[in-house]
Amino acid sequence: MAIRAIATRPWVIMEVCGGQTHSIVRFGLDELLPPGVTLVHGPGCPVCVTPVELLDRAIAVASRREVIFCSFGDMLRVPGSRDDLAGVKAAGGDVRVVYSPMDALTLARANPERQVVFFAVGFETTAPATAMAAFQARREGRSNFSLLVSHVLVPPAMETILASPSCRVNGFLAAGHVCTIMGTGEYAPIAEKYRVPIVVTGFEPIDILQGIHMCVTQLELGRARVENQYARSVRDRGNELAVRMVREVFRVVARPWRGIGRIDESGLAFREEFAEFDAERKFDVADVVAEEATECVSGLILQGLKKPPECPAFGSRCTPETPLGATMVSSEGACAAYYRYRRMGPWPTTSS
């Protein structure tokens, strides 16, 4: 296999995208690689890194009688301090799964007597859709629509991992759809500062294998550049219309990442002109504080320091039906991927 032919030394490559995590685990791509090349999963799942206090705020808002709370499906079973959104729904709350933030806006138009709230979770890929919903709502003067924002940015998380003393990562696969929006420019300073090759990669098995091949080639040659494997979708300048809309609606702020901690300039919040669409302000839940379950090690998993099967609760106390943390709940979470596709073992460990 071509990668075996070029790899002369052990290399650790991290991917930062839940979609890539799933593709790798599902198709056994990590098992196809030569023994020296190790793939680790990073914090590429925006559902998984949504802070507990934000879940608790979502639950508080969704519990209100006048609210129709709209969310992407995989947020419904992410555990907050005491409950989850599915629990609110089971208790009679009006919680609805939507495919797009625009569906939530449509609900707001159709239900003028109710308050419609959209739980805006996602990386840079999703922010343009959320921004458009807020932008349109403001144009329409819609007073019964607001958004609970939990958008996070990938490059600061990559830097946090690279700056950590326990970092073993030699190269990165960057998320193809995040870069479709943002372009590739933000990654050059990271590649240069930390001397790591970064290959923007797609999601099909062939894309991931090619991305790994390109990354290992750079590592063998001692290079640390940004390359684009997913050029059929990613342009270096990204999607300028989308970026412009995001900048108009949001500003960059520090955000806590569940399992990792606070990262400066790593999230998005509404600009003042859009304050009336900020559900946290509208429903006055900004003070809701959280308590985190102690057995869950999703933080270590999100930083690529442990693999799910190394968690003592994996598959026993923690399953998709009874999740202890977000990485088991989210369709893109590493624990969910391993549970779904790898329960039969053998288990690759982070030390191999």
Added chain:
Amino acid sequence: MCLGVPGRVLNVTEGDLRMASVEFGGIVKEVCLAYVPEAHAGDYVIVHVGFAISRLDEAEAARVFSYLREMEVLAELADGGTP
């Protein structure tokens, strides 16, 4: 949720927002083209949560397949001949 899926643009409608019917292997969904306004019928776009985020470049897509063939050739050479 976070997945971007490729689909084929069937037709485009102008309105308050530019929209299109996009086909994903038999399923047709209404997609907003505000961020990819240059897409027209017959194009393939990547769609994420109801929005087209890029237009697929055919030449680049073809390159991935030629990479695959190239790798097959190299693998045969590395294994030393007939598979």
